[in-house]
Amino acid sequence: MPSGPPRRIKDDRFNVLAALTLAGFLLVVMGLLRLQVVQHDELSRLSEQNRVRLDVLRAPRGAIRDRFGRLLADNQPSFDIIFRPMPAESTTRVRSVIHSEWIARVAALLEDDTLDVRRRVLEANRTGQTAVLRRNSPYAVMAAVEESRSDLPGLDVQVAPIRRYPEGTLGAQLLGYAGEINDQELSDREDDGYRLGDLIGKTGVERRYEDLLRGTDGAEFVVVNAMGKRVSTLHEGPPRPPVPGHDVTLTIDLDIQRMMEETMADVDRGAAVAIDPRDGSILGMVSRPNFDPNEFSRGISFARWKELNEDGSNPLLNRAIQSAYPPGSTFKVVAMLAALRFGLVTADTHMPVSCNGGFNFGGRRAACWDKHGHGSVDLLTALQFSCDVYFYQLGLRLGLDKIQSTARALGMGEKTGIDLPAESRGLIPTDAYYDRHFKSGHWPRGVLLNLGIGQGELLATPLQLALMTSIVSNGGTPVRPHVVKAIADDPGFKLEKPLEPGISTTPEAWAAVHEAMQRVVDKGTALAARVPGIAVAGKTGTAQNPHGKDHAVFVCYAPADHPTIAMAWIAENSGHGGVVCAPMAARVLRRALLGDSTQIAVRAAARRDSLAAADSTEAAD
DSSP states (O other): OOOHHHHHHHHHHHHHHHHHHHHHHHHHHHHHHIIIIISHHHHHHHHHHHHEEEEEEOOOOOOEEOTTSOEEEEEEEEEEEEEOOOOGGGHHHHHHHSSHHHHHHHHHHHTOOHHHHHHHHHHHHHHOOOEEEESSOOHHHHHHHHHHGGGSTTEEEEEEEEEEOTTTTTTHHHHOOEEEOOHHHHHHHGGGTOOTTOEEEOSHHHHHTHHHHSOBOEEEEEEEOTTSOEEEEOSSSOOBOOBOOOOEEESOOHHHHHHHHHHTTTOSSEEEEEEOTTTOBEEEEEEESOOOTHHHHHOOOHHHHHHHHHSSSOTTSOHHHHOOBOOGGGGHHHHHHHHHHTTSOOTTOOOSSOBSSEEEETTEEEEOSSTTOOBSOOHHHHHHTTOHHHHHHHHHHHOHHHHHHHHHHTTOSSOOOOSSSSOOOOBOOOHHHHHHHSSTTOOOTTHHHHHHTTOTTOBBOHHHHHHHHHHHHTTSOOOOOBSEEEETTOTTOOOOOOSSOOOOOOHHHHHHHHHHHHHHHHHSTTGGGOBTTBOOEEEEEEEOOTTSSOEEEEEEEESTTSOSEEEEEEETTOOOHHHHHHHHHHHHHHHHHHOGGGHHHHHHHHHHHHHHHHHHHTSOO
16 A cells, blocks of 8 residues: 555654754753853852842941040940842842732831831832831840741841940030931932941031041841841951941030039020130030930931920020020120220229119110119129119210121121031121111111110020130130040041131230129129139120010139130020029039039038029129
8 A cells, every 4th residue: 555645744744843843952052052151141140149148337436535535425236127129130029029018017017107118118129228127126126027037028137336325315416416317318428338227427526527437337248048038158258347437535524514414404495505715625515405316326206206396495406506695794795895995995984874773865764684773883893783874885885896896806796616517607786787677877876775785686606605705714815616626546637727816905904804704703793603712703694585584694714813614604584694594603613623522512602602692683684
């Protein structure tokens, strides 16, 4: 029988099958060639990324210490819960796992808001940077995360340094705080190596010296499994250890700072500054109310942040440099010095109108704080008892230009240049200022009455008042206030020169000012500022407040013959400086100049002086 057609059919089928087999083999070969030759480098890189991960080793911030080396800020270990973005080829799988259920479970474990967790995870996936989901986690949270990591890809626990302030609220506004970098800061400083979750100085010294305190992060390569969990350290590449930030030594004296804080503990709102008039070193700086900067290091909740910012007291505000107040009668020191340096009066000068409790000018009567009047007094006695009527007339005699030029030479009306951020300028009005607020060249001379006694448009920060007192105490030598004394490993660190050239006048003028200020404390309106065995010079003030009770103000320096400390105190809505602030200053002066051994004996004397001041001056200016 013929076998041709069926055999041909079989041969054709075989040939087709062979061709298909050969084609398939060729495709496999081509695929292998593509994988092993054409895409070798790319696939090798991705494989290495799957196996090896670069971990950042956070650098600890530099420590902050007081002038004697006592610790004010350092670091401690923190267990952070973090999210690590998965390698590029795993993105699809990760996104399929990290869904609403994943977000909800993680938020529950971290006791955090789901929206906040989602935002951080999405940002980490977008940038490829590790995100800190919870900083300084308690042991219970860390243990719960460890137990759930196999079901929650990308979640991990990392040990990192966290900022610690061992003194708590002490010096909070001065030191500032370091908090997690926000989106705007990250955008501005990403080129400087900042990443998601980094700490950055937000206020105070932490912010001003951020570049020195921060340090340089290190890195190491680690071997991970398919889920991104660390298996071991890769020994082929040595780790790059982190470089800690520079330690910073401040001019602050912790003992003085602590005493100032304790003294102002009952003040709801206010500020105090202590400065060394020899070189401008800040010895203490207090702002009330205060806060605990440790809250921000640990990670502050939105509710707590809202509470700090919306309760009206604004504890984050450094009132010592950011709030400006009418200086009140402390400004009479400026008016007195201006009149002496321009030769308008002498120490023995009496004004034409004696003080009978008020002064008539322009159809109105300007009252003196003492309604009974001081009579006819000379310049030194006028300052001693803070006679408003005398200084009303002195303001008229001086004129605006002499007042404002002297005030500016004493460091008022401009930023002092202190090495802290967000300093206020204060306000010393000029002709141009009044021309903007009145008809040009037609502003009333009555404003000079207010300026003569430190009221009206005048505004000064507590720091400016302390600087003014410092320059007066040292005979006109300018100093720049500063809070940093030295930077570790930075021998080239130098302070900037003072902004102002200082102020000069005759020795007789300085002697008159110094004697008058000493008489204020010895037998004037500041009896409560007396310190047994120490000559103290000062000036009280009561700053009128249109929004409530007057502010109490006091400035002083000591020892009067060779000053080593000058101070300014403001207690908002507290009344009169001679009663409220003078005894607080005396307490700190005793600690600073006499030490602890005298405390028991002199506290009773301080109480007696305070009562005597209240009785003799009827809450005098």
